[in-house]
Amino acid sequence: KAGVTQTPRYLIKTRGQQVTLSCSPISGHRSVSWYQQTPGQGLQFLFEYFSETQRNKGNFPGRFSGRQFSNSRSEMNVSTLELGDSALYLCASSLSENQPQHFGDGTRLSIL
Amino acid sequence: GENVEQHPSTLSVQEGDSAVIKCTYSDSASNYFPWYKQELGKRPQLIIDIRSNVGEKKDQRIAVTLNKTAKHFSLHITETQPEDSAVYFCAATTNTGGGNKLTFGTGTQLKVEL
Numbered sequence: 001k002a003g004v005t006q007t008p009r010y011l012i013k014t015r016g017q018q019v020t021l022s023c024s025p026i027s028g029h030r031s032v033s034w035y036q037q038t039p040g041q042g043l044q045f046l047f048e049y050f051s052e053t054q055r056n057k058g059n060f061p062g063r064f065s066g067r068q069f070s071n072s073r074s075e076m077n078v079s080t081l082e083l084g085d086s087a088l089y090l091c092a093s094s095l096s097e098n099q100p101q102h103f104g105d106g107t108r109l110s111i112l
Numbered sequence: 113g114e115n116v117e118q119h120p121s122t123l124s125v126q127e128g129d130s131a132v133i134k135c136t137y138s139d140s141a142s143n144y145f146p147w148y149k150q151e152l153g154k155r156p157q158l159i160i161d162i163r164s165n166v167g168e169k170k171d172q173r174i175a176v177t178l179n180k181t182a183k184h185f186s187l188h189i190t191e192t193q194p195e196d197s198a199v200y201f202c203a204a205t206t207n208t209g210g211g212n213k214l215t216f217g218t219g220t221q222l223k224v225e226l
Contacts, residue, residue, distance in 0.1 A: 043216040
């Protein structure tokens with residue numbers, strides 16, 4: 001069974017731009033969660049989608065948004081990029097709540 | 113919200129020794145506690161997890177213990193090997209209101225020396 005797939009692996013953007021990241025979950029997994037990983041803040045929860053609905057949201061500004069499609073694939077969008085948005089963005093999928101979450105390789109976003 | 117503290121931040125052991133990483137959580141409603149291993153440049157990999165209705169779980173050289181009263185849980189690695197060197201993260205989650213929201217500890221850099 002294929003794992004969680006995230007695209008692209010690397011992105012370089014400049015301040016003020018916007019970016020869209022993609023995540024394809026493990027087949028059959030309906031829950032997709034997004035996390036931001038930085039050396040200073042560690043792993044922080046962004047949001048979670050289940051059956052196309054946002055079920056949980058972390059403490060990030062409204063510039064961070066997401067959505068989930070009927071095939072459970074999810075996208076995350078960050079608008080008006082800031083230098084502090086440079087991070088590894090990880091997606092994790094699971095069958096349902098409180099089930100093991102499996103991570104993708106992440107998208108490394110660098111803001112210049 | 114939930115807060116997870118993890119100690120130590122770095123841990124160096126000799127090959128063959130045991131390693132113990134400890135975490136505490138704040139939300140008594142938390143009921144699922146996974147542990148992840150992250151090697152440099154790679155994805156976090158789930159290595160073991162425990163639910164609040166279980167006190168201990170073991171998988172070969174890895175074990176996790178949970179003390180609900182004290183709100184702490186620990187990862188135990190026995191007979192450590194060089195390939196165990198990585199950053200280990202504990203996490204906690206509760207399904208109050210539904211959903212998956214992992215709150216992670218700050219990580220422990222484990223180094224196994226030959």
